[in-house]
Amino acid sequence: MTGCILRGIGSFYTVLCDQDHREYTLRAQKKIRHQKLKLMVGDHVRFTPGQEEEDGWLEEILPRKSMLDRPSVANVDMLMLVIASVPQPDMLLCDKLILRAQHGNMTPVICVNKVDLGSELVSQIEKEYAGTDLRVFSVSAKTGEGIEALREEMRGRVTCLAGQSAVGKSSLLNALFGIELETGGLSRKTERGRHTTRRAEMMELDGMFVLDTPGFSLLELQNNIEPQEFAQLYPEYNELADQCRFQPCLHDREPGCAVHAAVDAGNLGAGRYERYRELLGEVRENWKGRYE
Numbered sequence: 001m002t003g004c005i006l007r008g009i010g011s012f013y014t015v016l017c018d019q020d021h022r023e024y025t026l027r028a029q030k031k032i033r034h035q036k037l038k039l040m041v042g043d044h045v046r047f048t049p050g051q052e053e054e055d056g057w058l059e060e061i062l063p064r065k066s067m068l069d070r071p072s073v074a075n076v077d078m079l080m081l082v083i084a085s086v087p088q089p090d091m092l093l094c095d096k097l098i099l100r101a102q103h104g105n106m107t108p109v110i111c112v113n114k115v116d117l118g119s120e121l122v123s124q125i126e127k128e129y130a131g132t133d134l135r136v137f138s139v140s141a142k143t144g145e146g147i148e149a150l151r152e153e154m155r156g157r158v159t160c161l162a163g164q165s166a167v168g169k170s171s172l173l174n175a176l177f178g179i180e181l182e183t184g185g186l187s188r189k190t191e192r193g194r195h196t197t198r199r200a201e202m203m204e205l206d207g208m209f210v211l212d213t214p215g216f217s218l219l220e221l222q223n224n225i226e227p228q229e230f231a232q233l234y235p236e237y238n239e240l241a242d243q244c245r246f247q248p249c250l251h252d253r254e255p256g257c258a259v260h261a262a263v264d265a266g267n268l269g270a271g272r273y274e275r276y277r278e279l280l281g282e283v284r285e286n287w288k289g290r291y292e
Contacts, residue, residue, distance in 0.1 A: 002062070004075075004209075005043045007201045013039060013058060015047060016204065024049050026056045037061055040074040041200045041211060042158065066105040073160050073200050073211050078153075079106045082163040082172060084114040085121045090164055091128070095275050096221060097162055098134070102233050103225065106160075109135045111150060113168040116140040128269035131236030141171040151176055151206075158202075160211040169212055177205040221282050224290065230283045234276060236268060252277055 003015040006023065013026050026047050028039060039045075043061050050056040067074045079101040083089040094110070101108035110129070112122045115138050122138045129136065137153070139146035154176075161169045174180060200213045231250050232238060237259045241249060245256025254260075262268045 001049065002044065002046050004202070005039060005041050005045060006203070007041060007199065008039060009199070012055070015045060015058070017049075024056050026050075026058045028058045032058060032061070038072070040064075040067065040072050041202050042074040042076060042160075044075060068100055068104050068106075068160070073202075073213070075158060076104075076106050076160040076211065077157040078159045079108045080111050080154075080159055080161050081108060082111045082113055082161055082167045082169050083121070083125075084112065084167040085117050086114065087164060087166055089121065091271065092275050092278070093164065095272065095279065099221070099230075099233055099279070109137065109153065111137045111139055111161075111172070113139055113141055113172055115145060116143045128272045129236075131239065131268060133235060139172070139175075141168050141175040144175060147175050154208050154210070156208070158209040158211070160213060162213050165214075173203075173205070173210065173212060177210075179203075179205065221279060221286060225283050225287070227280065227283050227287060230280060237276075250280060252280055 001017055001019055003017040003024070006014045006016050008014075011027055013028070015024050015026055016022075017024060024047065026049075032039070039058070039061065043064065045058050045062060046060040047058050048056050064074045066076050068076065068079070079097065081094055081097050083094060098108045110125055112125060115122060119138065122136065125136050135153070137146055137150050139150055141147075150172075161172070163169060200211055202209055202211045204210075227250055228248050231241075231248075234251075237251055240258040240262055241247075241251075243258035244251070244254065246254050249257055249259075251257050251259040259268065259273070263270055263273045
């Protein structure tokens with residue numbers, strides 16, 4: 001039988017079966033553990049169900065079409081980056097997640113939640129990512145604004161929600177699908193989010209598969225990205241690359257760089273460009289030390 005891993009707790013995994021649409025509790029066979037293969041939520045697997053009170057066995061991980069190591073999920077079509085005006089958005093984290101999605105064969109989108117508190121952040125994000133094909137959704141889990149458009153974008157896709165704590169990922173799912181997930185908010189002492197989602201978990205809701213993931217504030221870039229490959233992950237920079245004086249151009253400190261000129265002219269987002277240069281520095285260091 002085949003199915004999809006919905007969640008994993010300890011050494012036990014809950015799998016939704018493709019054949020009978022039932023959930024089975026399974027353990028990984030020794031060959032999977034000995035091969036040190038990491039089972040992920042979203043993995044398509046082959047398994048044998050248990051008899052009566054016995055647990056069944058996961059026998060094989062089927063080929064993945066996409067994956068992320070943090071959040072640790074597989075076979076995602078769309079990575080939805082949820083941000084809000086409160087808490088203050090970590091745009092460097094946002095850019096790292098976009099890069100992870102692009103490098104991992106997923107479509108990234110940005111969902112600006114809590115627009116009932118004001119729409120300034122939406123305008124800022126649209127300006128920052130002008131020239132990209134990144135879609136920006138303006139929603140309010142509290143009032144329902146923009147929820148229907150977001151639901152339509154998710155239809156027919158496996159969607160993973162990611163972002164900082166307290167941006168309203170669980171509240172967003174509640175508004176989208178009429179469920180009652182636990183929600184948190186901000187800690188009064190630290191003004192940082194309280195974690196209400198403790199592990200990645202896939203849910204089938206209204207015929208769609210959705211992954212809710214724990215909020216986090218730190219994310220490292222992969223250490224196997226070549227600097228030139230990294231530069232090509234920015235589509236708005238690629239469109240101008242042929243106009244740069246030097247080929248190839250990393251759009252950093254090279255003279256005659258068309259990207260730098262576009263930023264200076266206000267045609268490309270200055271904040272995103274500064275974050276690009278910061279991340280490019282990380283990529284260069286990681287690439288130098290990849291064999292150490």
